[in-house]
Amino acid sequence: xxxxxxxxxxxxxxxxxxxxxxxxxxxxxxxxxxxxxxxxxxxxxxxxxxxxxxxxxxxxxxxxxxxxxxxxxxxxxxxxxxxxxxxxxxxxxxxxxxxxxxxxxxxxxxxxxxxxxxxxxxxxxxxxxxxxxxxxxxxxxxxxxxxxxxxxxxxxxxxxxxxxxxxxxxxxxxxxxxxxxxxxxxxxxxxxxxxxxxxxxxxxxxxxxxxxxxxxxxxx
Numbered sequence: 587x588x589x590x591x592x593x594x595x596x597x598x599x600x601x602x603x604x605x606x607x608x609x610x611x612x613x614x615x616x617x618x619x620x621x622x623x624x625x626x627x628x629x630x631x632x633x634x635x636x637x638x639x640x641x642x643x644x645x646x647x648x649x650x651x652x653x654x655x656x657x658x659x660x661x662x663x664x665x666x667x668x669x670x671x672x673x674x675x676x677x678x679x680x681x682x683x684x685x686x687x688x689x690x691x692x693x694x695x696x697x698x699x700x701x702x703x704x705x706x707x708x709x710x711x712x713x714x715x716x717x718x719x720x721x722x723x724x725x726x727x728x729x730x731x732x733x734x735x736x737x738x739x740x741x742x743x744x745x746x747x748x749x750x751x752x753x754x755x756x757x758x759x760x761x762x763x764x765x766x767x768x769x770x771x772x773x774x775x776x777x778x779x780x781x782x783x784x785x786x787x788x789x790x791x792x793x794x795x796x797x798x799x800x801x802x803x804x805x806x
Contacts, residue, residue, distance in 0.1 A: 595732055598739050599725050602718040602746055609749050612756045619761040626764065627780070633794050634784050679738040680720060684712055686729050687720070718745040 624631060689695065691705035704723055711719040721742055724731050734742075756762055760780060767773045781788065 595734055595739065598742055598746075599721050599731060602721045602742060603725055605746050605749050605753070606718055606722045609753050609756075612753055612762075616756050616759065616761060619759075619765040623761040623764050629795060629798075630780070630784070630786060630791070632798070633786065633791050636794065636798075677735075677738045677741055679734050680712075680717055680741075682733070683720060683724055683729070683731065684708055687723055687727060690727055690729075716745060716749075717742045718749055 687708045688705060691698075691701040691708065693702045693705065696702070704726065708720060708723050711717070711723065717738075721731065760776075760783075764773075764776055764780075767776055780786075781791075
């Protein structure tokens with residue numbers, strides 16, 4: 587029975603580590619992909635912003651915008667934002683795990699840049715309730731995690747699902763899809779999808795392109 591529990595914990599830890607690495611890689615790659623998309627579709631984005639401004643001016647002329655009201659019974663924080671009714675709760679098992687990580691990595695206990703960086707990430711994981719990352723950091727330090735309860739493992743699984751959702755969001759983003767088109771046909775299909783999503787009329791766009799002002803730095 588004990589071996590079965592240990593295998594279950596290790597499976598969750600390995601899954602957490604793999605998902606975390608995939609998300610980290612995709613997030614890093616997507617930074618470059620966003621830059622490429624913004625360059626390749628520079629005119630389209632400029633047209634979208636121009637059209638948005640035109641529509642905004644028209645709305646303001648027709649009826650001035652009013653600030654949305656917050657219901658009087660909704661509690662606000664000191665910055666005037668709506669307070670959350672569900673304060674974060676850290677399971678005792680994960681508090682214990684965080685303390686174990688802190689014992690090995692806290693700057694007051696060890697002067698090691700790499701270890702101190704792990705402590706920083708662990709603190710962020712607790713603040714953001716990113717239990718998957720906390721498990722991964724414990725794995726890097728080779729800490730015992732066999733004591734984690736089924737309830738805690740379920741919470742970690744939920745954290746993994748949240749990160750898998752983020753992975754799915756990146757893979758379905760325009761920047762990711764554009765940079766993964768392999769041929770001209772794929773790029774044309776993507777462009778048609780992009781134009782449809784942002785409601786770009788090709789004729790209107792081409793007309794705007796011919797009449798758009800030239801930046802002063804490019805004028806001769």
